[in-house]
Amino acid sequence: MSTQERKERERASRHRLIVSAARELAETEGWDAVTTRRLADRIEYSQPVLYSHFRKKDEIVGAVALEGFAELTEAVRRAVPTGPASRAAAAALANAYVAFAERNPTIYDAMFSLSAGLPFADPATPAPLREAFEALLDTLGDVAGPVEPGLFVEVFWAALHGLVTLTRAGRLPPEHNAQRLDVLVDRLVDR
Amino acid sequence: MSTQERKERERASRHRLIVSAARELAETEGWDAVTTRRLADRIEYSQPVLYSHFRKKDEIVGAVALEGFAELTEAVRRAVPTGPASRAAAAALANAYVAFAERNPTIYDAMFSLSAGLPFADPATPAPLREAFEALLDTLGDVAGPVEPGLFVEVFWAALHGLVTLTRAGRLPPEHNAQRLDVLVDRLVDR
DNA sequence: TCGAATGTCTAGCAGTGCTAGACTCGCCTT
DNA sequence: AAGGCGAGTCTAGCACTGCTAGACATTCGA
Numbered sequence: 001m002s003t004q005e006r007k008e009r010e011r012a013s014r015h016r017l018i019v020s021a022a023r024e025l026a027e028t029e030g031w032d033a034v035t036t037r038r039l040a041d042r043i044e045y046s047q048p049v050l051y052s053h054f055r056k057k058d059e060i061v062g063a064v065a066l067e068g069f070a071e072l073t074e075a076v077r078r079a080v081p082t083g084p085a086s087r088a089a090a091a092a093l094a095n096a097y098v099a100f101a102e103r104n105p106t107i108y109d110a111m112f113s114l115s116a117g118l119p120f121a122d123p124a125t126p127a128p129l130r131e132a133f134e135a136l137l138d139t140l141g142d143v144a145g146p147v148e149p150g151l152f153v154e155v156f157w158a159a160l161h162g163l164v165t166l167t168r169a170g171r172l173p174p175e176h177n178a179q180r181l182d183v184l185v186d187r188l189v190d191r
Numbered sequence: 192m193s194t195q196e197r198k199e200r201e202r203a204s205r206h207r208l209i210v211s212a213a214r215e216l217a218e219t220e221g222w223d224a225v226t227t228r229r230l231a232d233r234i235e236y237s238q239p240v241l242y243s244h245f246r247k248k249d250e251i252v253g254a255v256a257l258e259g260f261a262e263l264t265e266a267v268r269r270a271v272p273t274g275p276a277s278r279a280a281a282a283a284l285a286n287a288y289v290a291f292a293e294r295n296p297t298i299y300d301a302m303f304s305l306s307a308g309l310p311f312a313d314p315a316t317p318a319p320l321r322e323a324f325e326a327l328l329d330t331l332g333d334v335a336g337p338v339e340p341g342l343f344v345e346v347f348w349a350a351l352h353g354l355v356t357l358t359r360a361g362r363l364p365p366e367h368n369a370q371r372l373d374v375l376v377d378r379l380v381d382r
Numbered sequence: 383t384c385g386a387a388t389g390t391c392t393a394g395c396a397g398t399g400c401t402a403g404a405c406t407c408g409c410c411t412t
Numbered sequence: 413a414a415g416g417c418g419a420g421t422c423t424a425g426c427a428c429t430g431c432t433a434g435a436c437a438t439t440c441g442a
Binding site: 112113115147151152154155157158159160161162163165166169172176179180183184187188 | 303304306338342343345346348349350351352353354356357360363367370371374375378379
């Protein structure tokens, strides 16, 4: 039995290696550089090995995206103080969200633009995605006012996401980003 | 001189043919089906002809995107009654925007997701893009309240765009779309 | 020690965007 | 009206993509 366990450990470790290599390659040279050949090169295995871990290349991107959701959750949780949520907490969350996207543009792309391979399976959505949403819900739910908290969080999240993507696409001048965020929070939060 | 004019006319007509063929192909089979080979086939010319009109394939997508911006402008203008803008006008605009995106998902993708080849040249942005923004400004500027109208429109637009993209990506359950839009307009519009 | 099964690699397929160079045709000049 | 030149087009091909069948080791259990 021991040898089988060892093999599984090694396999899991190679799995992680693939994901982190893909991420690093994407972060340094962009997603276009993440081809199956170059990725196989990096991990010092041949292409078919990738396909023994993932069914399609998209699934590798999806795995990186899941990492991103976990990190986004952490960043958001760290930014807002625990305790009763307020307008200030919502503002801190919004800032943290946008900052994360600006700090990790490549991962953010994987999370939203290249999401074709994200395991969107039956038991709702994958855990990290759900947890990210819950992190938002925990602080934004309290400032939802009369509307259903879940719905409010969806709207708030969508607005943040729109701001991020339009800015990143060069459609919004980046210099007034902070002001835009201010307006958004000011208006959305129940007064 | 006449023959040269005729040639230019024919050339311009073929230019339009390429763009409309690309759009039709994309709308019926998705952007993945729009390859230079299949597109060349459709217009009954060879691939190099495409490249005598556009430098890269992205530019063809960009041309379709520009059409989309023009149509979006029209849809928005048609939806809001002329005259003093109000909360109702803003709601009508928001509905028209989202409806356009739902009615033309393929073109919307060209406008925002596949925007690599959009002529983003020096004199600010291309005309149709500017005009679309102005259409939003005309009705939303009046409900901006104390904040600078341009900035407000950017925020409003980003929020709409975020709602559209997250819904389309399957991240938001589509059934509560109308409610989300209601909340968004309710909160953003100055009261 | 041998047979089988697990694992990995080489080589290749069908497709992509894009282009160099051959060719043909229509136009202008003599 | 005949000829040559240039513009316009096409064929063929390059370098690359994601993905996979089949050959080859290598390791394991009997």
